[in-house]
Amino acid sequence: MRIIGLISGTSVDGIDAALVETEGAGWNLRITLLNGITLPYPPDLRSHILEVCAGAPLSMAELASLDDAIAHCFAQAARQVQAGHPPADLIGSHGQTVFHRPPGARLADAIESSQSSQPSLIPAASGLGYSLQLGRGSLIAHITGIHTISNFRAADIALGGQGAPLVPPVDAALLSHPTLTRCVQNIGGIGNVAFLPLRHQVLRHAPVLPEICGSASKPVQPAETVSALLGWDTGPGNALLGWDTGPGNALLDWAVHQLSGGTQPYDQNGAWAASGQPCLELVHQWLQDPYFHLPPPKSTGRELFGAEYGRRCLADAAERGLSDADTLATLTELTAASIVHSYRAFLPHMPDQVLLCGGGSRNGYLRSRLAALLDPIPVLTTDEVGLHADFKEAIAFAVLAHWRWQNFPGNFPDVTGAAAPALLGEIHLARR
Numbered sequence: 156m157r158i159i160g161l162i163s164g165t166s167v168d169g170i171d172a173a174l175v176e177t178e179g180a181g182w183n184l185r186i187t188l189l190n191g192i193t194l195p196y197p198p199d200l201r202s203h204i205l206e207v208c209a210g211a212p213l214s215m216a217e218l219a220s221l222d223d224a225i226a227h228c229f230a231q232a233a234r235q236v237q238a239g240h241p242p243a244d245l246i247g248s249h250g251q252t253v254f255h256r257p258p259g260a261r262l263a264d265a266i267e268s269s270q271s272s273q274p275s276l277i278p279a280a281s282g283l284g285y286s287l288q289l290g291r292g293s294l295i296a297h298i299t300g301i302h303t304i305s306n307f308r309a310a311d312i313a314l315g316g317q318g319a320p321l322v323p324p325v326d327a328a329l330l331s332h333p334t335l336t337r338c339v340q341n342i343g344g345i346g347n348v349a350f351l352p353l354r355h356q357v358l359r360h361a362p363v364l365p366e367i368c369g370s371a372s373k374p375v376q377p378a379e380t381v382s383a384l385l386g387w388d389t390g391p392g393n394a395l396l397g398w399d400t401g402p403g404n405a406l407l408d409w410a411v412h413q414l415s416g417g418t419q420p421y422d423q424n425g426a427w428a429a430s431g432q433p434c435l436e437l438v439h440q441w442l443q444d445p446y447f448h449l450p451p452p453k454s455t456g457r458e459l460f461g462a463e464y465g466r467r468c469l470a471d472a473a474e475r476g477l478s479d480a481d482t483l484a485t486l487t488e489l490t491a492a493s494i495v496h497s498y499r500a501f502l503p504h505m506p507d508q509v510l511l512c513g514g515g516s517r518n519g520y521l522r523s524r525l526a527a528l529l530d531p532i533p534v535l536t537t538d539e540v541g542l543h544a545d546f547k548e549a550i551a552f553a554v555l556a557h558w559r560w561q562n563f564p565g566n567f568p569d570v571t572g573a574a575a576p577a578l579l580g581e582i583h584l585a586r587r
């Protein structure tokens with residue numbers, strides 16, 4: 156199938172669109188990237204989205220307009236990426252996350268204790284998570300004339316899952332290796348990791364849909380049988396794992412915006428941070444944040460690592476008299492150290508390789524700090540193993556759409572904490 160994957164992530168920098176050819180089924184999937192583009196949001200729309208993410212009030216009518224404005228941009232990105240290519244069969248659109256609340260009281264408690272100014276956003280009682288992506292699929296289908304799948308996180312959340320990260324099973328399908336265990340580290344606005352055991356452990360028994368996914372006559376299997384059905388040896392070190400590691404670029408971008416008086420959107424190649432020295436005591440202090448110590452399954456967003464968090468970091472840095480360059484070096488060190496800390500705390504063993512993707516993989520200083528902290532483990536980008544690091548998340552939503560179209564479950568309950576596998580995404584058929 157020819158599928159367009161669309162996503163705008165927590166950096167809110169623009170829409171990544173990937174046109175891919177998919178072949179195969181389930182986790183036995185091959186993809187070819189035919190085209191990839193990034194369509195920046197119009198600056199006013201971006202500012203509006205960032206304000207909404209930061210909690211600006213919105214009437215229902217404004218919410219509807221924003222939803223449709225975003226859907227229009229996504230449809231435009233779909234048109235651009237497929238220009239000059241034969242028409243796509245399907246679109247998988249993640250949309251724009253504007254709110255994410257993980258399930259349960261554990262994380263709520265952690266957030267409450269570290270972000271006491273807005274505790275009322277998070278209910279203290281245990282309950283389902285909530286994740287809101289704007290850019291409705293029905294409008295994208297209507298504008299493009301292409302069947303569109305959207306709202307991928309809801310089904311996992313309905314089963315008690317985090318609804319994130321969703322990409323680890325796609326990473327397992329596309330990037331697991333016969334003899335090397337790998338961590339695939341996405342550094343978007345937020346960072347997330349997938350730990351990939353060896354490929355034969357991934358594909359021991361290629362899953363067949365009716366065995367796994369429920370229908371009216373054959374119910375969805377309970378979580379404890381999922382790994383067995385997928386053919387996983389769930390002994391220590393053999394399980395697919397994944398979680399949100401914490402801040403990626405969102406904190407750094409916010410700080411660069413503040414420190415440059417709004418003239419710079421991000422630290423190009425990390426050059427500004429590289430001209431300073433990280434304050435390791437401050438990194439150590441920041442690493443005490445409860446999120447970094449919560450065991451997976453866990454996910455997060457701008458609600459925790461957003462402007463409020465950034466303001467506290469800048470205040471800590473100012474208290475110690477750090478220069479702007481030292482402040483950025485310290486925040487960059489926090490990003491790298493929180494990633495590596497989470498591997499040491501929550502992986503059964505360190506991986507043989509780390510593959511970076513997402514915009515943060517283009518930050519040379521951040522990459523060099525990760526390499527230093529992970530030494531002697533090689534740190535590459537996914538480009539170096541054949542998967543475009545800038546478009547991997549967009550490609551993943553094309554794969555998730557392919558799986559939904561084939562009635563193949565897209566979530567991996569051991570990663571998200573859902574009670575069972577689920578078909579991810581709502582299908583919006585286009586009038587052709």
Ligand SMILES: Nc1ncnc2c1ncn2[C@@H]1O[C@H](COP(=O)(O)OP(=O)(O)OP(=O)(O)O)[C@@H](O)[C@H]1O
Pocket residue numbers: 162163164165166167168341342343344345404408421422423424425512513514515517518519548
């Ligand atoms: N050359 C570069 N040097 C430094 N940072 C870069 C560079 N290119 C991109 N970035 C960073 O990457 C960010 C965009 O990353 P990306 O597109 O992966 O984020 P995202 O779409 O929000 O991802 P996610 O959905 O995973 O949160 C930019 O805001 C910037 O911080």
Ligand SMILES: CC(=O)N[C@H]1[C@@H]2OC[C@@H](O2)[C@@H](O)[C@@H]1O[C@H](C)C(=O)O
Pocket residue numbers: 164165252255286318319320321322323343344345346347399454455456548
């Ligand atoms: C709620 C939400 O949009 N989460 C994003 C975000 O960006 C990175 C990290 O936080 C990850 O959990 C997720 O995105 C990727 C695509 C995922 O679901 O795997």
